[in-house]
Amino acid sequence: MKLSICCTGWMEPLVKLAKGDHPKAQLKIIFDHVGVPVLGILLFMMIWSGVASRIDTSLGKFPGPSAVWEQTVGLYADHERQRDREARFMERQEKRNAAKLEKDPNAEVKIRDYTGKPTFFDQIWTSILTVMSGFILASIIAIPIGILIGMNKNLYLAMNPLIQIFKPVSPLAWLPLVTMVVSAVYVSKDPMFSKSYLNSMFTVLLCSVWPTIINTAVGVTSVDKDLTNVSRVLRLNWFTHVTKIIIPSAIPMMFTGLRLSLGIAWMVLIAAEMLAQNPGLGKFVWDEFQNGSSDSLGRIMVAVLVIGFIGYLLDRMMVTLQRAVSWDKTAELR
Numbered sequence: 303m304k305l306s307i308c309c310t311g312w313m314e315p316l317v318k319l320a321k322g323d324h325p326k327a328q329l330k331i332i333f334d335h336v337g338v339p340v341l342g343i344l345l346f347m348m349i350w351s352g353v354a355s356r357i358d359t360s361l362g363k364f365p366g367p368s369a370v371w372e373q374t375v376g377l378y379a380d381h382e383r384q385r386d387r388e389a390r391f392m393e394r395q396e397k398r399n400a401a402k403l404e405k406d407p408n409a410e411v412k413i414r415d416y417t418g419k420p421t422f423f424d425q426i427w428t429s430i431l432t433v434m435s436g437f438i439l440a441s442i443i444a445i446p447i448g449i450l451i452g453m454n455k456n457l458y459l460a461m462n463p464l465i466q467i468f469k470p471v472s473p474l475a476w477l478p479l480v481t482m483v484v485s486a487v488y489v490s491k492d493p494m495f496s497k498s499y500l501n502s503m504f505t506v507l508l509c510s511v512w513p514t515i516i517n518t519a520v521g522v523t524s525v526d527k528d529l530t531n532v533s534r535v536l537r538l539n540w541f542t543h544v545t546k547i548i549i550p551s552a553i554p555m556m557f558t559g560l561r562l563s564l565g566i567a568w569m570v571l572i573a574a575e576m577l578a579q580n581p582g583l584g585k586f587v588w589d590e591f592q593n594g595s596s597d598s599l600g601r602i603m604v605a606v607l608v609i610g611f612i613g614y615l616l617d618r619m620m621v622t623l624q625r626a627v628s629w630d631k632t633a634e635l636r
Contacts (some may be wrong), residue, residue: 365600370607373600381421388416420581422601426608429571429582432499433616436506437567441560444511448518448559449548458519469512473505473570477577480504501578502571510567517559521552557624564620568613583609 315331347367354366365373399411420428451458484500525548533543549556575584587605590598 359599361594361599362596365603369600370603373597373604376597377422377601377604381423384418384421387418391416391418422586422604425582425586426612428499428580429575429584430612432502432575432580432582433506433564433567433571436503436571437510437564439503440507440511440563440567441514443507444514444559444563445518445556448515448556449522449544449552451515452519452522452552453544453548465512465515468508469516471509473509473573474577476508477501477505477574480508481578496580498578498580502574502580502582502584505574505578506567506570509570510563513562513566514556514559517562518552518556521555521559522548524555525551553624553628557620557628561617561620561624564616565613568609568616572609 315328315335351366351368354364354369357364363369395414399413402409402411447461451461481497481501484497484504488497488500529547529551533547538546571582572584572587574580575582576588579585583605587602590601590605
């Protein structure tokens, strides 16, 4: 069981291959998990390169794989230069404060934060932090609601129309409302969080909460009747019944909802950041589009690939977590 959790996907047959356990069978599994996807990626890159070379835009040729790689290297170089500027800024500040204290030990010194433009990699981190904040808050709200409406038919009937009405609402509709509410409520001379961050996070929350509510409720209503009868025979109190019977049985469906919610959250975030101007990947794409330089298309394509890759990693993270906490170890990891 430990092997199936720790060594997932192609790692498990790799470990078995190292032990000499049916080498041919393990090599076939490794090829299916690694070789076939690599061939698919190579085929896609060939098609991409061929099609891109035939598309002319107002900013030049549509970027192919080589142009995207060139822009990736350039963005990393920009990041390194910005970090070097930050280090030199902090060093100058420390020297200035040290000299000031040397003349007057009681002098008041200030440490100012570096306010340079965020780099592409800083914006990646901002987007991940924002989406996880919104997703975690959405999960904290959605899971208890899903459990309650799954256990109470009348509560489900009362909540279902509201869920069906709000579930399809676009983030572009929520964002103006969220912006107005945050501006009215979040008033502080020294705010802990920027309003752009809160606008993006709450928009993510409002759009991603529904799949978890629905799937958790479905999971609760699908609990085996024999388990419910056992709970009644043992006269378990409400809290014990929920924690020992309901939640363990509903976890597979619950995680289905969480995976859907996280995928929606990540998609919603990019649109929210474009309009809220939260300094994440969405703002990066919008700024490059507005910039209109010869490098902009390549940089936008870098962002598109990074957004897709991070979305994939977030989904794999949820599947791995599901396999770690659930009795159902058949969650797909490929």
